[in-house]
Amino acid sequence: MSITIIVPGSLKDLLGGSDQVTCEGKTIGECIADLDYKFSGFKSRVLDEKGEINSSFMIFLDGQNLRILDGLATSVKDGDEVNIIPFAAGG
Amino acid sequence: MIIDRPDSHFIFVMHPSVLMGKKYTLYEGKELTNGEVLQYWGKWIVLGEKSWLDELARKLDQYVEDQVIPCIKYDRKPPENLGLTEAVMMVYCDKRKSEEIWQILQQHGVKIKAWVTERETMEMWLPGGPLLEQWITSMNLGEEEARFNREDAAARLGYIFNHPDEIFSAWEQ
Numbered sequence A: 001m002s003i004t005i006i007v008p009g010s011l012k013d014l015l016g017g018s019d020q021v022t023c024e025g026k027t028i029g030e031c032i033a034d035l036d037y038k039f040s041g042f043k044s045r046v047l048d049e050k051g052e053i054n055s056s057f058m059i060f061l062d063g064q065n066l067r068i069l070d071g072l073a074t075s076v077k078d079g080d081e082v083n084i085i086p087f088a089a090g091g
Numbered sequence B: 001m002i003i004d005r006p007d008s009h010f011i012f013v014m015h016p017s018v019l020m021g022k023k024y025t026l027y028e029g030k031e032l033t034n035g036e037v038l039q040y041w042g043k044w045i046v047l048g049e050k051s052w053l054d055e056l057a058r059k060l061d062q063y064v065e066d067q068v069i070p071c072i073k074y075d076r077k078p079p080e081n082l083g084l085t086e087a088v089m090m091v092y093c094d095k096r097k098s099e100e101i102w103q104i105l106q107q108h109g110v111k112i113k114a115w116v117t118e119r120e121t122m123e124m125w126l127p128g129g130p131l132l133e134q135w136i137t138s139m140n141l142g143e144e145e146a147r148f149n150r151e152d153a154a155a156r157l158g159y160i161f162n163h164p165d166e167i168f169s170a171w172e173q
Helices: A009-015 A028-038 A042-046 B034-040 B050-065 B095-107 B118-124 B130-138 B143-162
Strands: A002-006 A020-024 A057-061 A081-086 B010-014 B041-048 B071-075 B087-094 B115-117
Touching: A002 A028, A009 A042, A009 A081, A009 B041, A020 A028, A028 A042, A081 B041, B010 B050, B034 B041, B034 B095, B034 B118, B034 B143, B041 B050, B041 B095, B041 B118, B050 B071, B050 B087, B050 B095, B087 B095, B095 B115, B115 B118, B118 B130, B118 B143, B130 B143
Parallel strands: A002 A081
Antiparallel strands: A002 A020, A057 A081, B010 B071, B041 B087, B041 B115, B071 B087
């Protein structure tokens, strides 16, 4: 189950300097856990203290905001692409 | 056509008819109401260096001229007061046409696939919304100016939410 994570240049530091990496998981939450294993501190930056998506970011699966899907419980399948952008870019 | 007025923070790509007063919030040639804009209107978000966005705008201009893409706007410089270090381009369209527009963007090298509805954006700019409050803080506005800006946002955006059957009109930016 390989999921591709893509971020804009300004968020490359989240992924160790890359703008595109792959990860494993059956849900977005599992993907974030896998990314945290690969990139220390990833989870604490992307999620808030309640374990929800940090208000500084928007996360999209196939273009759709996770907030209107099932959040971190949203299922992903092999080959899916997930995008993370700064929240303010949506305004 | 690309409209690049130095006194505006934004650079626009619009069909010439929009400058003559025609609406760009259309679906199948019909002008959308406020309610339809809240239901269907939105944009693909593209982030990048200003020079790359300039080049992309020149390529997309033909699609705007052909009225395939309704409207595009992008930052003249990164809006650092909102915490952004890259410029943002917004490629506006109706949700029902959004996949068609996405295919065009992808053909021209856009990788990030992020659809944001106009309703979400308006909610961010309502009083108490994260972007309006962040903007007020970043501009270091006094209490009176902050109150004026909150009331102005509430009036402009509230009108759209409260008059769903009226034809949508965008405001000057």
